[in-house]
Amino acid sequence: MNIGFVGVGRMGANMARRLQDRCASGGRITAVYDVNRAVATALAGELGCAACQDLSQVTAESDVIITVVSNDKAMREIFGESGDNLLVNARGKLFINCATVSPKVHVDLEKLAGNAGAETLEACMASSITQAREGSLYLMCGGTEEAFRKAEPVLKALGSTVRFIGKAGEAAKVKALVNMVMNINTAGLAEGLGLGAALGLDLKLLREVFSQTGANSRVLETDGEDMQNREHSCFFSAAHAAKDSGIALELARSLGLDLPLARATKEQYERMIAEGLGELDKSGIAELTFKDRHKHSGDRI
Numbered sequence: 001m002n003i004g005f006v007g008v009g010r011m012g013a014n015m016a017r018r019l020q021d022r023c024a025s026g027g028r029i030t031a032v033y034d035v036n037r038a039v040a041t042a043l044a045g046e047l048g049c050a051a052c053q054d055l056s057q058v059t060a061e062s063d064v065i066i067t068v069v070s071n072d073k074a075m076r077e078i079f080g081e082s083g084d085n086l087l088v089n090a091r092g093k094l095f096i097n098c099a100t101v102s103p104k105v106h107v108d109l110e111k112l113a114g115n116a117g118a119e120t121l122e123a124c125m126a127s128s129i130t131q132a133r134e135g136s137l138y139l140m141c142g143g144t145e146e147a148f149r150k151a152e153p154v155l156k157a158l159g160s161t162v163r164f165i166g167k168a169g170e171a172a173k174v175k176a177l178v179n180m181v182m183n184i185n186t187a188g189l190a191e192g193l194g195l196g197a198a199l200g201l202d203l204k205l206l207r208e209v210f211s212q213t214g215a216n217s218r219v220l221e222t223d224g225e226d227m228q229n230r231e232h233s234c235f236f237s238a239a240h241a242a243k244d245s246g247i248a249l250e251l252a253r254s255l256g257l258d259l260p261l262a263r264a265t266k267e268q269y270e271r272m273i274a275e276g277l278g279e280l281d282k283s284g285i286a287e288l289t290f291k292d293r294h295k296h297s298g299d300r301i
Contacts, residue, residue, distance in 0.1 A: 003154065004031040004062030006055065006078055006086065007099070008043050010234075011125070012068035014132035015098075015158055020047050022135070022157045031061035056088035064154060066096045071243060072105050079109050091117030096151050098123050100179065100244050103169035103251070106142060110168040121147040122168065123155060124175035128235040136160040140178075142171030173251065180248035180262050183241045185219040186282050187265045193227050194289035203228045227286035230293070238285065239278035242269035 005016045012034075020029050033052045034040040044051035052058045055078055058065055065086060069075055075097065078086050086095065095113060097106065097120060106122045113120045121143040131137045137159040141148050148164050155162045165171040192215065196206045207224045210216055226232060245266035252259045268285055269278075277284055287293045 001027040001064060001154070002030040002062045003027045004033070004052075004058040004065045005029065005068070006033045006058055006065060007068035007070075007074075008032050008034045008040055009036075009068070010129050011098070011132050012066070013039070013043050014129055015066065015068065015137075016043065016047060018133055018135045019154070019157055027064070027154055027157070031058045033058045054084050055086045056084050059086050059088060059090050059093055062093070064094045064096060064151070066098060066154075068098045070099065070240075072101045075099060075101050075105050075109065079112055081112065087112060087116040087118065093118045094147060094150055095120045096123050096154065097121070098125055100124060100175055100240070100247070101172065102247055103172040103176070106172050107169045110143060119144070119147040119150070120168070121151045122171050123151070124171045126175065126178050127159075130235070131160075132158070139163065140165050140171040140174050142166055143168050172247075176244065176248040176251060179241070179244035180259075180265075182219060183245050183265045183269065183282065184261050185217045186223060186241070187268055187285055189217065189219050189224060190227055190283075190286040190289045193224065194286060194291065198291045223281075223283040226281070226283040227290075230287070232280040232284040232287075234279055234281045236282050237279050238269045238272040238282055241282045241285075242266055242273060242278075245269065 003019055005012050008016060016029050016032060019027055029047050029049045031050045031052050032040050032044050033055060041051045050061055067078060069078060090113065095118060097109065110120045121141055124140045126138040126140065135158055138161045139155055139159040141162065141164050165174055193203055193206065196203055207220065210220055245262055249259060249262055249266060268288060271288060272278055272280065272284060277287060
């Protein structure tokens, strides 16, 4: 099985490396593409595959194409109905789309691919860079069961948990809620630790108490110490947090629901973007809540 990648940033590149390591699983990386040509060329040299200049070339070189792009606009562009796009001569191909985008995008792309004689599957990831490299992603999948079965060998090489959620768009709904709740938890933790610091409490002790009580969360485990130490190397950026909370809020708006916590959290991440902190990890939201940090002294971020 020949596998191509479109979007080889932090996540996509490590997924490609993982699959290349697992050639025994029946796949090999034959093509990569990224809007950042230098990134694609460097990874292609590392993996020994083609760095494609055209999207249609990725399709031509691959049986399965995995896309890991940034947002709705990027997804619609790579599957565009005219010019260079992934659906040129795509009959018989399988597209596995891993980006966190609006559910409707996945529904629309399934129809476009079907018209071209191809199949799509959304494989939404609730994990980060380390898990991508280790092959321990948590993958939530949506599409037809037939497409899921075809993709399963590749998915199992990438993920320790692979769940079929339902038809196209359904996994994207679940992923939007996962990230919405994660972002709320992250903002809440930042406020708790920020207040604890202002009160003069021992933050290591406070984190230990949080971990043993109702204040515990997965975010405490992954981000608590980083918030305390101002270590915000990016695994999941504030910009992506804002985007993903926005997807959930748009779903809520369409149903007439008001989600004040989600809205406030999105506003905090948008504030980070406005202040030039959008590429910090989501843990960087603590820079807005700790009393003495709001000047964002660059030597400590």
